[in-house]
């Protein structure tokens with residue numbers, strides 16, 4: 533057994549009933565001042581006040597005592613929306629946007645996701661794997677210990693499978709636990725621009741059944757957006773995915789209000805993500821269906837857009853909310869949930885307590901991992917982060933600096 537002690541605040545993000553936090557439980561941050569934590573192997577055995585350790589573990593001899601030096605400790609962060617498998621970065625598009633071209637103009641001229649697809653199809657698996665390791669290392673150093681990972685830069689059966697196999701290999705090779713998502717419906721590839729129905733059929737008849745049969749992904753996701761997959765195409769593709777046993781996620785209402793939030797609720801999706809232009813009707817339906825809203829404010833920030841997701845309205849409506857980086861080479865080249873929290877504090881007007889719940893317990897719920905991670909509770913994985921911060925309010929406040937001092941994943945020190 534090992535003991536973690538001398539924490540100024542041990543933020544547990546505890547939630548007894550294992551359902552996503554809304555209302556008062558979202559506003560409240562569960563923590564223990566002068567807390568301590570005991571773990572054995574990869575599992576948490578006990579969490580409580582340091583003053584109780586002596587009586588609780590009177591006869592125990594700890595093989596290691598970790599001194600947090602009076603600093604803040606939180607659960608390992610959970611990033612529920614990332615695109616870490618790509619062949620090449622796209623910094624040129626960043627400067628094109630800043631010079632006045634819009635995201636959609638670049639996409640329609642063959643850039644954006646299709647640019648990444650052309651590069652990924654030519655890349656061998658080893659390049660994709662090494663790129664993945666490089667960026668997962670950055671995530672881990674920023675305190676992320678569990679993440680969702682999407683395919684979606686292949687846009688052909690062969691290259692989507694290749695991407696999902698790389699995610700599987702990364703999951704085995706890297707300390708971060710990855711939850712795989714199939715995102716073949718990310719864009720229409722070059723060869724189907726004038727035969728969109730042909731690509732929808734390829735997704736429904738070939739890719740979805742194959743990915744399901746080979747158990748390469750837990751979730752199926754789609755870019756439901758004006759100019760990409762419309763509502764009817766989205767309904768057909770995602771209904772097929774559901775029939776094949778996938779749980780559903782949506783890129784919804786990012787650039788225009790197209791009814792993505794409504795469709796996500798209608799099909800019982802676990803989450804709808806982005807939601808910058810979610811309608812009032814969509815918000816009400818998501819609240820009723822308990823569809824989690826995953827906000828990606830670093831994308832809005834990185835695209836230089838003015839409008840952010842209506843987080844306050846959604847929280848008030850009772851929608852469960854989470855935060856993610858949307859790490860990808862185009863619209864959000866950000867690996868740090870801490871940076872995302874800062875942007876969400878400023879532009880989504882979320883409180884420190886909401887922000888912490890949104891990158892831990894609620895984000896674990898958004899990828900179905902809340903029984904294993906997302907809070908520091910007996911029986912869960914010993915995933916935690918020691919921060920050079922005196923209290924949790926300093927995390928979103930320390931801007932563009934990384935106060936992580938150590939990261940423990942499954943009971944092992946990995947940073």
Ligand SMILES: [Zn+2]
Pocket residue numbers: 613615783858860
């Ligand atoms: Zn995304």
